[in-house]
Amino acid sequence: MSSMNTNLLAMKGVHTHIGAYHILHGVDLAVPRGQLTMLLGRNGAGKTTTLRTLMGLWHASQGSVRFGDKDITALHTPQIAELGIAYVPENMGIFSDLTVKENMLLAARKAKNAEQMDDARLKWIFQLFPAVEKFWNHPAGKLSGGQKQMLAVSRAIVEPRELLVVDEPSKGLAPAIINNMIDAFGELKRSGVTILLVEQNISFAQRLGDQVAVMDNGRVVHSGSMAAFSADERLQQSLLGLAL
Amino acid sequence: MKNSDFDWKPLLLVPVLALVALPLTGSVSTWLTLTVAGLAMGMIIFIIASGLTLIFGLMDVLNFGHGVFIALGAFVASSVLGLMGDWTGSGELWRNLVAVFPAMLVAMGVAGAVGLAFERFIVRPVYGQHLKQILITMGGMIIGEELIKVIWGPAQIPLPLPEALRGSLLVGDAAISKYRILAVVIGLFVFGLLAWTLGRTKIGLLIRAGVQDREMVESLGYRIGRLFVGVFVVGSALAGLGGVMWGLFQQNLIPQMGAQVNVLIFIVIIIGGLGSTAGALIGALLVGLMTNYIGFIVPTLTQFASIFLMVAVLLWRPQGVYPVANR
Numbered sequence: 001m002s003s004m005n006t007n008l009l010a011m012k013g014v015h016t017h018i019g020a021y022h023i024l025h026g027v028d029l030a031v032p033r034g035q036l037t038m039l040l041g042r043n044g045a046g047k048t049t050t051l052r053t054l055m056g057l058w059h060a061s062q063g064s065v066r067f068g069d070k071d072i073t074a075l076h077t078p079q080i081a082e083l084g085i086a087y088v089p090e091n092m093g094i095f096s097d098l099t100v101k102e103n104m105l106l107a108a109r110k111a112k113n114a115e116q117m118d119d120a121r122l123k124w125i126f127q128l129f130p131a132v133e134k135f136w137n138h139p140a141g142k143l144s145g146g147q148k149q150m151l152a153v154s155r156a157i158v159e160p161r162e163l164l165v166v167d168e169p170s171k172g173l174a175p176a177i178i179n180n181m182i183d184a185f186g187e188l189k190r191s192g193v194t195i196l197l198v199e200q201n202i203s204f205a206q207r208l209g210d211q212v213a214v215m216d217n218g219r220v221v222h223s224g225s226m227a228a229f230s231a232d233e234r235l236q237q238s239l240l241g242l243a244l
Numbered sequence: 245m246k247n248s249d250f251d252w253k254p255l256l257l258v259p260v261l262a263l264v265a266l267p268l269t270g271s272v273s274t275w276l277t278l279t280v281a282g283l284a285m286g287m288i289i290f291i292i293a294s295g296l297t298l299i300f301g302l303m304d305v306l307n308f309g310h311g312v313f314i315a316l317g318a319f320v321a322s323s324v325l326g327l328m329g330d331w332t333g334s335g336e337l338w339r340n341l342v343a344v345f346p347a348m349l350v351a352m353g354v355a356g357a358v359g360l361a362f363e364r365f366i367v368r369p370v371y372g373q374h375l376k377q378i379l380i381t382m383g384g385m386i387i388g389e390e391l392i393k394v395i396w397g398p399a400q401i402p403l404p405l406p407e408a409l410r411g412s413l414l415v416g417d418a419a420i421s422k423y424r425i426l427a428v429v430i431g432l433f434v435f436g437l438l439a440w441t442l443g444r445t446k447i448g449l450l451i452r453a454g455v456q457d458r459e460m461v462e463s464l465g466y467r468i469g470r471l472f473v474g475v476f477v478v479g480s481a482l483a484g485l486g487g488v489m490w491g492l493f494q495q496n497l498i499p500q501m502g503a504q505v506n507v508l509i510f511i512v513i514i515i516g517g518l519g520s521t522a523g524a525l526i527g528a529l530l531v532g533l534m535t536n537y538i539g540f541i542v543p544t545l546t547q548f549a550s551i552f553l554m555v556a557v558l559l560w561r562p563q564g565v566y567p568v569a570n571r
Contacts, residue, residue, distance in 0.1 A: 093460035
């Protein structure tokens with residue numbers, strides 16, 4: 001099977017500049033179809049910039065980004081989202097002044113009102129994240145941090161997407177909520193969604209990841225299976241400064 | 245957690261201001277006259293300001309040229325009404341309204357069309373650059389004013405009220421201008437339509453979401469640029485409508501009228517919270533009432549009344565009465 005078929009997303013030699021700053025220095029990243037890829041790295045390594053570049057929020061100054069067999073390097077964010085990529089940013093991107101229902105309705109692009117949303121899919125989401133159903137008519141700004149993260153992920157999957165891109169889903173969450181998130185991502189993985197997660201929580205990464213890519217100084221310096229990475233303490237020490 | 249956490253305090257400012265003014269105006273009839281005048285003025289300012297606050301909220305665009313649509317709307321309406329002299333001169337209200345409403349629609353259409361060009365050629369090249377936005381939109385307004393002078397002449401021109409809208413209705417001893425009642429009715433209609441669109445439709449939902457976090461709206465797959473063009477055109481059309489109403493309120497027009505009203509509408513959207521339509525309504529009503537009360541009680545301070553009000557509100561709520569989340 002060719003790499004074009006096995007990899008849903010492929011970034012090759014991607015450079016990104018933000019103003020005068022050169023942030024990404026030739027990122028090569030492959031996200032295999034149907035698997036969960038963890039993007040790890042120290043603060044400032046370029047993980048968030050990589051996600052924003054693939055979403056078209058910042059444009060690559062050099063290199064290419066392919067989604068399936070389509071070159072998306074120069075596409076704008078809405079066009080990229082329309083191809084079937086859902087993105088949850090680090091700040092979750094919750095619309096605080098809108099209700100939970102309105103946040104979900106916005107992500108359901110085909111629905112003009114809440115009644116037109118896919119009932120079966122909503123029920124599945126409510127099973128994954130009961131808080132979303134519980135606070136359905138409440139202002140999203142009043143939710144706790146964990147509930148907001150659940151809403152952010154729910155919103156990303158309210159319609160079927162091929163690739164789910166999530167930036168630090170466990171950031172600032174209590175351990176019980178993190179376990180809930182791990183279960184939910186596990187269920188998403190089983191449903192066949194390809195997932196790319198940026199994480200700082202190593203335990204979270206180890207429990208969920210099929211593949212791993214480690215960034216440093218704006219480059220991917222290691223990629224491979226999570227199992228092999230977890231087993232190699234020297235590699236972890238040299239790339240992340242700690243052992244899993 | 246309560247289902248509805250609406251903040252009522254800013255809304256109470258309007259009746260509180262009116263009640264505070266009651267003993268200072270000397271009589272209930274004077275107070276009633278001033279209050280209706282203030283509400284009418286507030287509704288007209290709201291119609292103009294609602295578009296501007298959404299334009300800022302959605303794209304962070306500081307459009308100092310908004311005033312040109314006010315003047316343009318008023319001058320276009322003067323031409324349309326001038327062609328319908330038989331209808332405006334009639335003493336029958338329905339004939340007057342048949343003249344006024346088409347004039348308003350034409351003014352909105354022209355202002356909206358010019359708004360479309362203004363966004364494309366003046367605003368779009370300076371997205372994300374506030375200083376350039378201020379300079380170029382002010383430049384656009386100056387050019388617009390000069391074009392108005394070329395078309396309608398530089399002199400002040402009268403815009404008399406249609407016959408049946410002149411004069412006042414007496415409620416007890418209070419004289420309430422008929423036109424001001426019409427202005428309140430139109431203002432309430434526009435507010436209702438705007439509230440329905442923003443609160444009950446998907447487009448409205450997108451606008452409210454875009455005001456909070458436009459990047460996330462784009463990440464969900466919506467082209468916010470197109471949405472913004474639509475909002476800019478509607479905002480310009482509403483400014484045109486407000487211009488017609490302001491012109492009829494003042495009963496004369498000058499090409500610089502937009503620039504004069506510009507100051508008031510910026511005060512209103514700052515009081516309201518940049519990007520907030522509910523805030524713009526509260527701000528507009530407060531400015532309208534304050535201007536009328538102070539104009540009667542201490543006429544020499546009228547010019548400063550709105551600025552005092554803005555300072556007082558910002559001392560209480562530095563982001564405006566209804567700050568938009570995430571901004």
